[in-house]
Amino acid sequence: MTPFLEVERQGRIAILRMDRADSLNAIGTLEDCDNIVDTLEELAQDRSVHAAILTGKGRAFCSGGNIKGIKERKGIGPLDQPDSTRWNYRRGVQRTTRALLDCEIPLIAAINGHAIGLGLDLACLCDIRIAARSAKMAASFIKVGIVPGDGGAWTLQQIVGYSKAAELFLTGETFTADEALRIGLVSQVAEDDALMDAALALAGKIAANPVRALRLTKRLLREGQKGDSDQVLELSAAFQAIVHETKDHVEAVTAILEKRAPSFTGD
Numbered sequence: 138m139t140p141f142l143e144v145e146r147q148g149r150i151a152i153l154r155m156d157r158a159d160s161l162n163a164i165g166t167l168e169d170c171d172n173i174v175d176t177l178e179e180l181a182q183d184r185s186v187h188a189a190i191l192t193g194k195g196r197a198f199c200s201g202g203n204i205k206g207i208k209e210r211k212g213i214g215p216l217d218q219p220d221s222t223r224w225n226y227r228r229g230v231q232r233t234t235r236a237l238l239d240c241e242i243p244l245i246a247a248i249n250g251h252a253i254g255l256g257l258d259l260a261c262l263c264d265i266r267i268a269a270r271s272a273k274m275a276a277s278f279i280k281v282g283i284v285p286g287d288g289g290a291w292t293l294q295q296i297v298g299y300s301k302a303a304e305l306f307l308t309g310e311t312f313t314a315d316e317a318l319r320i321g322l323v324s325q326v327a328e329d330d331a332l333m334d335a336a337l338a339l340a341g342k343i344a345a346n347p348v349r350a351l352r353l354t355k356r357l358l359r360e361g362q363k364g365d366s367d368q369v370l371e372l373s374a375a376f377q378a379i380v381h382e383t384k385d386h387v388e389a390v391t392a393i394l395e396k397r398a399p400s401f402t403g404d
Contacts (some may be wrong), residue, residue, distance in 0.1 A: 141169040142176045143194070149187035149344035150337065151180055151242075158195030164255060165203030165212045170229040174236040181242060184403045187344035187351055190336045191263055192247040198272065199256030202230075204281070226286045230255065234288045237262035238359065241352035243343050247336035248272045248314070248323065254281075258289035263294055264355060265339065267325040268314035269332040274322070276302075279309040295362055297322055347385035347401045 141164070145152040153176065155162040157169075164170065180186050193199055202277040206212030213229040215222045237259070239242070246263035252274045260266050260274075268274075276293060278285045286304065292300035297320050305312070317323045342349065353376040361369050380386055384404040392399035 138168070141172040141362055144166050144176060145182075146186075147337070148258070149348075150187060150340045151189040153189055153191045155193040155199055157193075158193075160203065161197035161200035161219075161251060162193040162195070162256070163200045163203045163228070164233075164381075165206050167213060167225075167229045169175075170213060172234045172375070173213050173233050177236045177242075181240060183314070184348055184365045186242055187346070187348050188243045188245065188340040189260070190245045190247050190340055192249050192333070193335070197250040197256070198248045198252040199259055201254030201256045201277075207281070230287045234258075234262060234292075236256075241356075243340075243351055243355055245336050245340055247332055247344075248330050249329075251333055254278055254285075255287055255363070258285065258287050258292060258353060261289065261292045261322075266317075266323040267327060267332065267335055267339065268317055268323045269329040270314050270326055272312050272314045272317075273308060274314075274317055275311040276305040277309040277311070279307060347383065347389065348381075348403045349383050349385065350380050 139156055141155060141157065143154045145154070157165075159164060179248055180189065191194045202214055203212055207214040210216055213225065217227050243265075244263040246260040246266040247266040248260055248266060249274055250269065252260050252272065254275065254277050257274050257276055276285070276289065278289075284290070284319065290302075290306065293305065296302075301320055314323065314326045318326050325335060325339075346394070357373060357376060366371070385399075385401045388401060389399050
């Protein structure tokens with residue numbers, strides 16, 4: 138079987154396409170989860186990657202977990218008894234969640250179609266979300282009688298606040314890209330045929346900046362979600378001490394003083 142993620146490079150930008158169009162890019166196996174984790178780890182080691190875009194092939198972003206697999210008790214969901222199921226979630230989908238949270242590459246979700254359940258939570262684990270106008274989204278675990286086992290109960294309320302997250306999870310109702318923009322879940326809505334152009338334009342603006350500062354800035358933003366101000370201030374001082382010693386910082390300052398465009402090398 139082909140890897141779950143197809144990787145394309147466009148200069149400093151990596152495009153990650155979920156490649157299960159026949160199942161609306163549902164995540165069905167532990168191997169799918171492993172591929173996401175391994176791909177992120179491999180890209181993290183490559184300093185030439187300044188930004189990445191996560192999107193789906195076909196007409197969906199990601200339809201969530203594989204419902205057939207859930208019914209048959211195989212794949213990433215329930216197994217033969219509760220303790221095995223608990224292990225399965227920790228081993229599979231939660232490992233994916235942790236990998237996305239730990240990823241220091243700026244990551245844009247280009248929501249090209251349905252983002253349902255786990256699929257919506259994958260988008261929420263990205264730093265920036267933009268959506269095609271026809272995209273539909275739902276935190277719909279309740280509709281199949283389960284809870285968000287992937288950590289979405291924490292992630293979604295970080296973005297839209299407790300009250301709105303509670304409404305979305307407890308009703309499970311589907312909502313539009315325009316509604317997602319209204320509640321701050323996405324930062325842009327693009328026409329369907331212009332979504333990837335918009336994602337690449339945004340990624341290009343990010344990728345034009347020095348890679349070490351980009352990754353450490355993202356880490357500060359992540360830590361700011363869970364730490365108090367004293368912790369973030371201390372970490373900010375430590376990270377600042379690192380980037381002040383980079384050649385890209387020296388180049389940025391020199392370019393400003395010389396009134397020219399900088400040329401960053403990643404050093």
